[in-house]
Amino acid sequence: MSETHQEVTQEPALDRDCTTLSRHVLQQLQSFAPDAQDLSSLMNRIALAGKLISRHLSRAGLMEGVLGFTGGVNVQGESVKKMDLYANQVFISVFKQSGLVCRLASEEMEKPYYIPENCPIGRYTLLYDPIDGSSNVDINLNVGSIFSIRQQEGIDEDGSAKDLLQSGRKQLAAGYILYGPSTMLVYSIGRGVHAFTLDPSLGEFILFSENIKVPEHGPIYSVNEGNFWQWSESIRSYIRYVHRHEGYTARYSGALVGDFHRILFQGGVFMYPGTEKKPEGKLRLLYETAPLAFLMEQAGGRASTGTQEIMDVIPDRLHARTPFIVGSKEDVALVKSFIQEGERQEKDQK
Numbered sequence: 001m002s003e004t005h006q007e008v009t010q011e012p013a014l015d016r017d018c019t020t021l022s023r024h025v026l027q028q029l030q031s032f033a034p035d036a037q038d039l040s041s042l043m044n045r046i047a048l049a050g051k052l053i054s055r056h057l058s059r060a061g062l063m064e065g066v067l068g069f070t071g072g073v074n075v076q077g078e079s080v081k082k083m084d085l086y087a088n089q090v091f092i093s094v095f096k097q098s099g100l101v102c103r104l105a106s107e108e109m110e111k112p113y114y115i116p117e118n119c120p121i122g123r124y125t126l127l128y129d130p131i132d133g134s135s136n137v138d139i140n141l142n143v144g145s146i147f148s149i150r151q152q153e154g155i156d157e158d159g160s161a162k163d164l165l166q167s168g169r170k171q172l173a174a175g176y177i178l179y180g181p182s183t184m185l186v187y188s189i190g191r192g193v194h195a196f197t198l199d200p201s202l203g204e205f206i207l208f209s210e211n212i213k214v215p216e217h218g219p220i221y222s223v224n225e226g227n228f229w230q231w232s233e234s235i236r237s238y239i240r241y242v243h244r245h246e247g248y249t250a251r252y253s254g255a256l257v258g259d260f261h262r263i264l265f266q267g268g269v270f271m272y273p274g275t276e277k278k279p280e281g282k283l284r285l286l287y288e289t290a291p292l293a294f295l296m297e298q299a300g301g302r303a304s305t306g307t308q309e310i311m312d313v314i315p316d317r318l319h320a321r322t323p324f325i326v327g328s329k330e331d332v333a334l335v336k337s338f339i340q341e342g343e344r345q346e347k348d349q350k
Contacts, residue, residue: 019207021047021185021196028191038100039149039173039189042124045101046147047205049094050177050185053087053130053145054198057137057179083137084108087130087145101126102152103161105318107287112161112318123152124172125164129287132176133255142180144257148291149173164318168290168311175295176257184208186261188298193264214301217330218267222252222259230275234342238335256283260292260326264299269327269335273306281305281323285315289324302332306339 019027022040029036088108095101095115102119103112107129115122129146136143149172153163175187183198185205193212196205221242228236242248253259256272263270274281283289293303293310303310303326313322325335 021187021205021207024194024196024207025189028189028194038124041098042100042126042149043173043187045094045098046126046175046177047185049087049090050145050183050205051198051203052090052094053177054179054183056086056090057083057143083143084131091126091128091130095126098122100124103156104128105161105164105286106130107284107319110319111159112164114159125150125152125161127164127286127291129284132257132288133253136253136255142178142253142255142258144179144255144261145177146257146288146291147175147177148286148294161318164286165315167314168285168293171290171294174291176260176292178257178261180258184261186212186264186295188295190298193295193299212264212299214264214296214299214328215267216300216328218263218269218328219247219249220251220263220266220268221248221271221331222250222263222268223271223273224252224254225250227275230277231273232276232339232342234339235271235273235335237342238338241334241338256288256292260296263327264296264301267328267331269325269331271326271335272324274323279323280321283321283324285310285313285320285322286318289322289326292324292326296326300329301327302329304332304336306336307343 022044025040025043026032026036029039088106091106092104092113095104099118100122101115101124102122103114103125105112105125105127127148127150131143132146133143150164150170151172156163173187173189175185178184185196187194194207195209195212197208199206225239228239251259251262259270272281272283289303289310296303297311303324305313305323306325310322310324325332
């Protein structure tokens with residue numbers, strides 16, 4: 001009598017493949033209470049905006065009205081790319097339907113955009129940079145979107161949004177969407193940093209990496225060295241230091257989200273310091289540096305202006321700017337040591 005041997009195949013583990021963004025948020029909060037449902041819904045809306053922008057970017061060059069400038073300027077006095085305008089409108093359209101967000105504040109708009117039909121119920125504000133690094137769009141390089149969620153405080157009767165002029169510690173959630181070879185969404189609700197990849201076949205962001213930790217030290221320094229002679233002597237001294245020592249590698253793409261993403265996963269430091277003429281720097285606190293600082297602190301890194309932690313900076317206006325030094329703890333501390341030494345020397349000379 002012959003025995004029949006059946007090949008036993010191990011059932012594949014599907015749990016990882018089924019961990020969508022909305023499910024992950026609820027798991028993080030360990031709750032299905034209304035507040036948890038709200039955050040999950042808000043993240044779903046951000047994900048939808050990311051999908052729409054990703055699809056539009058993938059057709060750049062095939063459709064009219066995607067590449068190039070609009071001919072207008074934004075509140076910052078910068079030329080507006082067509083993709084900037086499109087992405088900003090996407091976020092507005094998506095959150096008009098949310099019922100949760102009362103205001104949207106964007107780098108591209110002078111004042112917040114109010115959604116009256118949401119305001120009786122919606123107590124949240126979305127702050128965002130719709131397309132960061134938009135100059136890269138026309139040459140098919142990485143770009144991204146940055147977002148932050150805050151609770152609305154008060155009723156904001158005069159439309160001044162003064163309750164937003166608080167430190168980054170008031171953020172409920174923050175993250176970014178990176179549009180590259182794949183589209184990735186990275187977020188935190190104050191319980192670690194987690195990354196998701198958009199699966200086009202499913203139309204879902206699927207968990208890619210959980211509880212990301214930035215290395216204590218990394219080999220990369222990321223900064224636009226074309227501004228070398230516009231920086232303070234302390235920043236120039238740091239650059240001379242890394243030039244003289246082995247183990248450092250320069251990486252800079254001109255798109256904040258892409259450069260930050262590299263530092264988050266590989267370690268090192270990203271810098272956008274102020275200049276002698278503009279010591280406040282270029283990057284906006286509410287829309288760029290505070291959300292990314294929130295992520296970096298959650299990943300075990302640091303974010304500083306050079307003299308103050310980014311998360312503790314209180315803006316005096318919606319479009320306030322800050323210098324930005326962010327990354328691995330040891331690398332940020334090293335940059336700060338050069339700044340402190342520069343300040344000490346200045347005091348000694350007086």
